[in-house]
Amino acid sequence: MPLRRHPRLMACLAMALLLALSPALPAAAETTTPQAVEALFERVTERAEALAGRPHDPGTGALPEALRDLDYDTYRQIRFRPEAALWSDEGLFSVQLFHTGFLFESPVRLHMVEDGEVTALDFDAARFRYDDAAAELPERDLTGAGHAGFRLHFPLNRADYQDEFAVFLGASYFRLVGRGQGYGLSARGLAIDTALPRGEEFPAFREFWLVRPAPEATRMTVLALLDSPSLAGAYRFDIAPGRDIQVEVTARLFARRDVERLGVAPLTSMFAHGDTTPRAVDDHRPAVHDSDGLLVHTGSGEWIWRPLTNPRSLRVSSLLDHDPEGFGLAQRERDFDRYLDLEARYDRRPSQWVEPLAPWGAGRVQLVEIPAPDETHDNIVAFWVSDTPLRTGESRELHYRTRTFGAEPAEAAPARVTRTRQGWGGGPGDPSPPPRSRRHFMVDFAGGELEGLSPDQPVAAELTASRGEIHHLQARPLPDGRGWRASFRLDPDGRQPSDLRLHLRLHDKVISETWNHVWHPDEQR
DSSP, X not given: OOEEOOTTOTTOOSSOOOOOOOOOOOXXXXXXXXXXXXXXXXXXXXXXXXXXXXXOOOOOOOOOGGGTTOOHHHHTTEEEOGGGOBTTTSSSOEEEEEEOBTTBOSOBEEEEEETTEEEEOOOOGGGEEEOGGGTTGGGSOOTTXXXXXXXXXXXXXXXXXXXXXXXXXXXXXXEEOOTTOOOOOEEESEEESTTOTTOOBOOEEEEEEEEOOOTTOSOEEEEEEEEOSSEEEEEEEEEEOSSSOEEEEEEEEEESSOBSOEEEEEEEEOEEESTTOOSOOOOSSSOEESOOEEEEEOTTSOEEEEXXXXXXXXXXXXXEEESOSEEEEEOOOOOGGGTOOTXXXXXXXXXXXXXXXXXXXXXXXXXXXXXOSSTTEEOEEEEEEESSOBOTTOEEEEEEEEEEESSSOTTOOSBEEEEEEEEESOOTTOSSOOOTTOEEEEEEEESGGGTTOOTTSOEEEEEEESSSEEEEEEEEEOTTSSEEEEEEEEEOOTTOOEEEEEEEEXXXXXXXXXXXXXXXXXXXX
C-alpha cells in the first residue's frame, strides 16, 4: 500500500514512530573540535553496536494521557515559539522543535553538544504555543511528552531571516529544501524490505546529538542513533545549506539478523499523474507530482532517465550497475503552467541526488512504484541495493553525499529528456486501423549538443525493446529549434511488458541520455 500523508502536513508520513528512550552519553570533556566530534561519533557507534547485540525493543511507551489520540486539527494548533529557537542569539544556525502527539507517539531523545559538553534537551512546554483546540493542554500533565523531532534554520533567501532548510521528523525521514524551493520528496536513513510480501520495516532514529556550530560557520553536524528489528546504526550528517542543500552522510550499520533487502540512501516521493499517465484524469491540473523521473549516472558513464508512473499494480524495477556515479529523483518540469496549482506549487519542489563517496560495488538502483489514488500518498521509492547481503552479526559502513537541485544536477551534460507522451498508434480516418494495443511514443530531448544544432544534421534515434515489434522509428527537430523528437510505434507481445531503451546519436557519438521506460499493456484503458 502507498504511504499515506496529509496534504498540509508536509513533514509527516502515515506511520507512528517506533522509538525508544535510551540513556544519554556522559558529558564529553573535550571541546567540539572536528576531533571531538569524531570521538563522539565513535561513542555513538559503540552504542549502536551494543544495541544490535540485544533483542530489539520497539519502545512503545505511551505518551502522557493529554497527548494521546490528538487529531490533526488539534495537533497543528501546537506551534513552536520562534523566539525560543535554540542558538538564535548567536550565529547563522538555529533549531526549532516538534511536539509529540498525533502520528508521533514516541519521543526521540535530543542532546545539545556545545563547547565539548553533551547536555540533554528536555521538554519544556514554555517553548510551544497552544492555540484554539490545543489551548487546554498546558494545564494538564505533560510529563514525558518529549520531542518528535527538529528543524534547522539558516539565512538562505535573506540575510535578516533564518529560513527552514531541513527537517528530521518521523522514523528515519529527513527533508531538505534549498533556496526558493518548497518541500516535496523525502530522504531516509534506510529502507528495509520495501515492497516485499512480508511488509516493509521502518528503521527509526531514536536519539540525536546536535553539534552547535561556531557563530560564523556555514555548515553543521548532526549525529543520530538508528534502531530497527533487523539492525542498529550510527549516523553522521554534515550539513551545508545554500542554494542547494548538501549533506554528507556516514552510516555504520550492525545487523541483528539477516536483511533480505537493504535499501541504501532511499528517496521517497509522489507521482499522481503526468505525461506518462495513459488515461484521462478528472483533474483541472495537467500534472500532479513531486518528482517526474529517476535519473541514474552509471559506473560506465551512461545517463539513464526513467520517467515515473502511477501504475495500476505494484511495479518494482532494477537498473543493474557496478560502482554507480549517482542516482536521484528529479522534478525536471519547473514551469508553473505544467501544474496550474497555486497552493501546492509543484514547480518549486526540489530534486535530490545521491552520490557515493566510497565505491558501492555491484548491485542495482531499485525503483518501486505503488498505485495511489491521489497526491496524499507517497508512492515512489528509489534506493541502492548491494549484491552483497548484510547477514546477522555483520557490519557495514556507508559514505555518500545527498543534495538538492532544480531541473538538473550540475554534472549532467548530455541532451536530456524533456517530455514523454504516448497514445494509440493509429491515425484518424485509417480504413484499416491497427489494433488498440499499438502504442505511439514520442520522446523529446533538449540541451547538450542539441542546443543550437542545425535541423539538417543527421541525428538518429536508436531503440531497443525487450519484447514486441517496433515501427516508424525516427528523429526530427522540434519547431522551436531547441530540441529534437524521437518517435516510434510499439506492437506489444500480448500482455507481456516491454523494456524500452532509446537514445540519440550524431555520427559516431551518443549525444543524449538513455530514455528507459517499461510499457505494461495492462496499463492501457
